[in-house]
Amino acid sequence: MAEQIKINFLGTGSAVPTARRNHPAVLLTYKDENILFDCGEGTQKQFRLAQLNPCKLTRIFITHWHGDHIFGLPGILQTLMMNNYSGTLKIYGPKGTNHFMDIYKRMYLSKADAIKIETKELSGKETIEEKEFKIECAEMTHDAPCLAYSFTIKEKNRLDKKKLSKLKLPGNSPLIGELVKGKTIEFEGKKIDGKKLVYSEPQRKIVYATDTKLNDNLIKIAEKSNILISEATYSGEEEELANEYLHMTCVQAANIAKKAKCEQLYLIHLSQRYDNPKYILEEAKKVFKNTKVPEDLDSLKL
Ligand SMILES: [Zn+2]
Ligand SMILES: [Zn+2]
Numbered sequence: 654m655a656e657q658i659k660i661n662f663l664g665t666g667s668a669v670p671t672a673r674r675n676h677p678a679v680l681l682t683y684k685d686e687n688i689l690f691d692c693g694e695g696t697q698k699q700f701r702l703a704q705l706n707p708c709k710l711t712r713i714f715i716t717h718w719h720g721d722h723i724f725g726l727p728g729i730l731q732t733l734m735m736n737n738y739s740g741t742l743k744i745y746g747p748k749g750t751n752h753f754m755d756i757y758k759r760m761y762l763s764k765a766d767a768i769k770i771e772t773k774e775l776s777g778k779e780t781i782e783e784k785e786f787k788i789e790c791a792e793m794t795h796d797a798p799c800l801a802y803s804f805t806i807k808e809k810n811r812l813d814k815k816k817l818s819k820l821k822l823p824g825n826s827p828l829i830g831e832l833v834k835g836k837t838i839e840f841e842g843k844k845i846d847g848k849k850l851v852y853s854e855p856q857r858k859i860v861y862a863t864d865t866k867l868n869d870n871l872i873k874i875a876e877k878s879n880i881l882i883s884e885a886t887y888s889g890e891e892e893e894l895a896n897e898y899l900h901m902t903c904v905q906a907a908n909i910a911k912k913a914k915c916e917q918l919y920l921i922h923l924s925q926r927y928d929n930p931k932y933i934l935e936e937a938k939k940v941f942k943n944t945k946v947p948e949d950l951d952s953l954k955l
Pocket of ligand 2: 717719795864
């Protein structure tokens with residue numbers, strides 16, 4: 654069975670928090686990786702309410718340096734420092750990230766090197782490539798440099814465990830590696846065709862996009878994602894406002910999900926005026942049926 658990806662919606666609100674919705678922050682967990690997308694004010698408290706430990710963080714991806722997406726960083730950094738965080742925290746973000754992180758480190762850490770932080774500024778064209786997954790980014794249209802991110806578990810070959818156990822190969826046999834590649838091996842005088850034991854585990858893709866005006870880059874990065882987490886700051890009838898303030902309506906987000914052939918759409922970054930999301934949800938569902946509006950601390954597995 655494929656290793657699960659878990660997503661925790663720590664904050665689903667926008668610039669002004671409400672009792673129901675904190676500022677944006679979404680945690681993605683896969684194996685040892687705990688990847689946070691955005692870190693609005695109070696995010697570390699949301700971690701605790703969700704019974705999660707911020708000290709397990711491995712990476713933080715910042716969409717842009719507007720307050721509602723980054724005011725939680727100083728608190729998290731201080732907590733990691735006070736708990737003797739032993740890892741290396743990788744922080745990625747758009748143009749300006751190196752400069753802002755220098756200020757944050759000087760302001761909020763007792764010594765700039767109190768914890769290990771690697772900062773990487775992205776232009777929107779880079780791919781962060783790891784063995785099992787990759788993270789890509791795309792430039793969004795907002796009144797600050799802003800990036801959307803995709804997290805993709807790569808398609809890979811796996812061995813059918815039942816069939817494998819029947820062969821009685823020793824667990825540490827290098828022949829297993831050959832079988833995964835679909836090669837034919839010889840074991841105890843018998844020829845075994847790897848292709849008959851191998852099956853392909855399809856890729857899984859999650860996209861996180863906020864804040865932005867409707868744009869073509871978003872359709873491209875969202876393409877064929879299993880889960881699109883998108884901003885929906887406004888309701889459908891407020892399209893003019895959305896365009897003016899470089900945000901999207903729930904109907905525009907639903908259209909993106911439809912055009913990009915996504916499986917499931919989750920709407921976040923709701924304006925404080927839509928504390929009850931029923932209307933937003935109904936409007937979006939008319940365009941894209943598989944839409945949800947998650948609440949703070951909701952989670953899902955993929
Ligand atoms: Zn925002
Ligand atoms: Zn913004």
